[in-house]
Amino acid sequence: MALDHAILVSLLERPGSGYELARRFERSIGHFWTATHQQIYRVLGRMVADGLLLVREVEQQGRPDKKEYSVTASGRTVLAAWLHKPIEPESLRHDLAVKIRGAAFDDPAALIQEVERHHRAHRDRLAHYLAGEERDFTGPEAPAPPTPGQELQHVVLRGGIAYERMTIAWLDDVLATLHRLATPPGPGS
Amino acid sequence: MALDHAILVSLLERPGSGYELARRFERSIGHFWTATHQQIYRVLGRMVADGLLLVREVEQQGRPDKKEYSVTASGRTVLAAWLHKPIEPESLRHDLAVKIRGAAFDDPAALIQEVERHHRAHRDRLAHYLAGEERDFTGPEAPAPPTPGQELQHVVLRGGIAYERMTIAWLDDVLATLHRLATPPGPGS
DNA sequence: TGCATCATGTAAGCAGTTACATGATTCG
DNA sequence: CGAATCATGTAACTGCTTACATGATGCA
Numbered sequence: 001m002a003l004d005h006a007i008l009v010s011l012l013e014r015p016g017s018g019y020e021l022a023r024r025f026e027r028s029i030g031h032f033w034t035a036t037h038q039q040i041y042r043v044l045g046r047m048v049a050d051g052l053l054l055v056r057e058v059e060q061q062g063r064p065d066k067k068e069y070s071v072t073a074s075g076r077t078v079l080a081a082w083l084h085k086p087i088e089p090e091s092l093r094h095d096l097a098v099k100i101r102g103a104a105f106d107d108p109a110a111l112i113q114e115v116e117r118h119h120r121a122h123r124d125r126l127a128h129y130l131a132g133e134e135r136d137f138t139g140p141e142a143p144a145p146p147t148p149g150q151e152l153q154h155v156v157l158r159g160g161i162a163y164e165r166m167t168i169a170w171l172d173d174v175l176a177t178l179h180r181l182a183t184p185p186g187p188g189s
Numbered sequence: 190m191a192l193d194h195a196i197l198v199s200l201l202e203r204p205g206s207g208y209e210l211a212r213r214f215e216r217s218i219g220h221f222w223t224a225t226h227q228q229i230y231r232v233l234g235r236m237v238a239d240g241l242l243l244v245r246e247v248e249q250q251g252r253p254d255k256k257e258y259s260v261t262a263s264g265r266t267v268l269a270a271w272l273h274k275p276i277e278p279e280s281l282r283h284d285l286a287v288k289i290r291g292a293a294f295d296d297p298a299a300l301i302q303e304v305e306r307h308h309r310a311h312r313d314r315l316a317h318y319l320a321g322e323e324r325d326f327t328g329p330e331a332p333a334p335p336t337p338g339q340e341l342q343h344v345v346l347r348g349g350i351a352y353e354r355m356t357i358a359w360l361d362d363v364l365a366t367l368h369r370l371a372t373p374p375g376p377g378s
Numbered sequence: 379t380g381c382a383t384c385a386t387g388t389a390a391g392c393a394g395t396t397a398c399a400t401g402a403t404t405c406g
Numbered sequence: 407c408g409a410a411t412c413a414t415g416t417a418a419c420t421g422c423t424t425a426c427a428t429g430a431t432g433c434a
Contacts, residue, residue, distance in 0.1 A: 083295050090285070094279055105201045155363050163281065173347060
């Protein structure tokens with residue numbers, strides 16, 4: 001289960017509450033892993049019970065109190081063990097591709113709007129990643145020289161950027177294909 | 190649940206047994222969805238009970254008998270309903286990216302072999318996809334002109350190819366970053 | 379007064395993985 | 407005789423999603 005390990009990495013980068021973790025999973029860590037707060041709270045509870053994390057109650061002004069989690073020595077050991085264990089190369093799960101092949105048994109043109117919607121979502125995500133890269137790594141505000149941790153975060157972000165660019169280009173290809181199928185060559189051609 | 194829909198699409202493309210479906214999920218459909226035979230048999234049973242599929246016992250010579258599944262009108266309706274319902278753009282789940290960020294709290298150099306292993310796996314997959322493209326779509330054996338269904342299968346395959354190429358390029362970037370971190374500039378520079 | 383943000387959780391159900399289990403045929 | 411391929415399944419467990427549930431503060 002890699003959610004445990006993603007949480008360990010995120011809390012090593014910076015301790016925080018379940019709520020903060022959920023927000024990180026929507027943002028930077030969300031480039032490569034997703035999780036909802038429900039799941040995060042449950043796993044946090046288990047990881048504390050297993051001794052991988054420490055909790056500290058933090059009182060706040062003008063906000064509800066929070067629990068701040070940090071990684072124990074045991075948690076570091078568990079993470080290191082996972083880092084040294086080989087994992088299988090990922091395989092994709094892409095619902096949209098199922099839909100595209102399914103369109104052969106329905107109306108291909110009906111899928112155009114859906115694909116355009118995805119295209120917009122990926123363009124937005126790309127813009128968001130590029131803004132984050134400028135802010136954290138390539139802009140004038142960025143630390144120079146970067147720490148190894150920052151270099152590794154940056155290369156992961158570059159992966160997210162490359163993924164979004166590739167996806168946008170592919171969706172252009174998909175749209176062109178759907179349009180071609182929707183308007184087949186007339187008898188004059 | 191998209192496994193149901195992936196099965197519907199696959200059986201509409203060609204009826205087949207659970208075993209055959211499992212093999213397809215390792216190959217062409219595996220470009221965008223994975224499933225094991227255990228899961229497939231369970232879902233097939235449920236889909237027959239729900240009236241989405243028909244089973245037919247087929248006796249074979251020199252092989253065990255098999256059950257051939259095909260899609261009912263009800264199954265087509267369910268697929269069409271799903272095709273017309275918007276889905277959320279995917280978010281990634283990439284264990285290797287978690288490992289890369291985690292390497293900041295371990296030895297980055299220790300990850301190089303793992304990344305190289307993934308690099309090889311993705312190159313192999315790319316070669317396999319390209320061979321499939323040549324065989325089914327661009328080679329001399331390919332049907333001309335292609336049917337709409339084949340055009341859609343092809344554009345999905347092009348997506349798989351683009352994904353593998355992007356991933357290989359990114360893993361090159363990751364390897365360069367890990368090597369840079371493993372051999373920091375000496376005092377002479 | 380209502381909405382957004384901050385903050386934490388429980389419960390039920392479905393999806394997916396891993397381990398276990400069987401048995402026929404073909405080929406070397 | 408053993409290994410590979412064809413063929414179908416059950417059981418247990420783990421992980422993930424969806425729905426439900428509460429309550430404070432700050433701002434318009």
